[in-house]
Amino acid sequence: MKLNERSLAFYATCDAPVDNAGFLHKKGGRHAAYHRRWFVLRGNMLFYFEEPGSREPVGVIILEGCTVELVEAAEEFAFAVRFAGARVRTYVLAAESQAAMEGWVKALSRASFDYLRLVVRELEQQLAAMRAGGCPPPPCRPRALLPKENGCAVWSAETPAAPTGASPRARPGPEPPPLPPRRRASAPNGPLDSASFAQLHELYGQEVRALRSQWLRSRAQP
Amino acid sequence: MRYNEKELQALSRQPADLAAELGMRGPKKGSVVKRRLVKLVVNFLFYFRTDEAEPVGALLLEHCRVTHEEPTGFSISFIEDPERKYHFECCSEEQCQEWMGALRRASYEFMRRSVIFYRNEIQKMTGKDPLEQFGISEEARFQLSGLKA
Numbered sequence: 001m002k003l004n005e006r007s008l009a010f011y012a013t014c015d016a017p018v019d020n021a022g023f024l025h026k027k028g029g030r031h032a033a034y035h036r037r038w039f040v041l042r043g044n045m046l047f048y049f050e051e052p053g054s055r056e057p058v059g060v061i062i063l064e065g066c067t068v069e070l071v072e073a074a075e076e077f078a079f080a081v082r083f084a085g086a087r088v089r090t091y092v093l094a095a096e097s098q099a100a101m102e103g104w105v106k107a108l109s110r111a112s113f114d115y116l117r118l119v120v121r122e123l124e125q126q127l128a129a130m131r132a133g134g135c136p137p138p139p140c141r142p143r144a145l146l147p148k149e150n151g152c153a154v155w156s157a158e159t160p161a162a163p164t165g166a167s168p169r170a171r172p173g174p175e176p177p178p179l180p181p182r183r184r185a186s187a188p189n190g191p192l193d194s195a196s197f198a199q200l201h202e203l204y205g206q207e208v209r210a211l212r213s214q215w216l217r218s219r220a221q222p
Numbered sequence: 223m224r225y226n227e228k229e230l231q232a233l234s235r236q237p238a239d240l241a242a243e244l245g246m247r248g249p250k251k252g253s254v255v256k257r258r259l260v261k262l263v264v265n266f267l268f269y270f271r272t273d274e275a276e277p278v279g280a281l282l283l284e285h286c287r288v289t290h291e292e293p294t295g296f297s298i299s300f301i302e303d304p305e306r307k308y309h310f311e312c313c314s315e316e317q318c319q320e321w322m323g324a325l326r327r328a329s330y331e332f333m334r335r336s337v338i339f340y341r342n343e344i345q346k347m348t349g350k351d352p353l354e355q356f357g358i359s360e361e362a363r364f365q366l367s368g369l370k371a
Contacts, residue, residue: 001227001230001276001277002278002280003230003282004280004281004282004300006302007281007282007284007285007286008282010285010300010301011284011285019362019363020362043265043284043330043334044265044330045282056223057223058224059224059225060223060224060225061226062225062229062230064233065232065236066229083229083232085228085232089226089228089229107361107363110358110361110363112264113265113333114264116330116334117264119337119353119358120333123336123340123352124336126340126344127340127343127344127347130347130348
């Protein structure tokens with residue numbers, strides 16, 4: 001499969017803040033040795049470099065659809081990034097401290113685009129409900145309709161492409177995003193659309209709680 | 223650069239956010255228009271030969287620019303090489319606008335800015351951080367300071 005690797009490399013090394021970074025030991029293969037690499041998490045991409053100053057990543061793990069688990073391994077502070085499929089594929093990684101491991105597990109568990117999209121939708125609905133009047137609703141089943149108008153003049157469906165790449169802003173703060181597309185009954189929706197954000201968050205929360213109790217149990221053992 | 227191709231292929235089989243048969247022309251000089259099944263899944267644009275199950279290729283859509291190309295087409299280019307354009311031909315102005323809108327929103331970075339924006343707005347209106355109830359208010363990825371000026 002062709003892939004725009006130059007753009008991938010740019011995304012890996014551009015100077016925006018990263019979502020997590022640090023040294024991890026990566027297992028080469030099932031019976032291979034661990035290699036120490038500099039890992040950078042940005043969005044749903046986990047890049048790894050020979051070292052922090054390297055100009056280009058050695059590789060990338062595309063994280064969409066993965067689960068993150070603790071594993072039994074000879075290495076301390078090990079965890080796994082697992083992909084379901086016809087052949088289960090697992091990346092075993094090891095951090096250099098307990099705190100680093102917990103930080104990575106937390107960051108990677110929430111790295112998917114789908115998760116972020118759910119957060120956006122939930123906040124959109126809260127804001128729309130608030131603007132319509134009344135208190136923000138507690139997190140619950142998503143509404144069927146997205147707001148058509150938000151009464152904010154800065155928002156427009158098509159932001160004109162500015163030649164210099166910088167668009168003028170009426171007020172300080174982050175630039176408001178364009179309106180989301182209106183849902184059409186015929187448009188295909190992903191499977192996660194039927195799960196409310198609260199349900200999915202509870203699911204992730206269960207995973208994290210399971211990981212924690214696993215870790216606590218392993219700590220208790222002599 | 224190494225990447226987990228099997229997982230990317232699996233991603234290409236997920237339900238699409240948008241999919242259509244479009245004319246597609248690669249960035250190389252002298253390339254011709256070919257019919258492709260183009261499928262948008264999260265922040266990837268996959269393109270397939272119309273009768274094949276595995277994609278010919280994928281484009282990661284981070285830091286891309288989507289430009290209208292007369293009359294009913296658009297192009298995608300990337301910030302590190304703006305002259306290198308992938309061209310797409312739609313069957314109508316409406317389809318073209320639909321794709322352009324969807325592609326501009328199909329990046330992790332766009333979603334991140336949206337969260338930060340909504341969080342800020344809700345906080346201004348209520349004085350409360352809406353991410354607190356989900357236990358993610360301390361996440362590095364949602365901090366206001368994370369935005370470039």
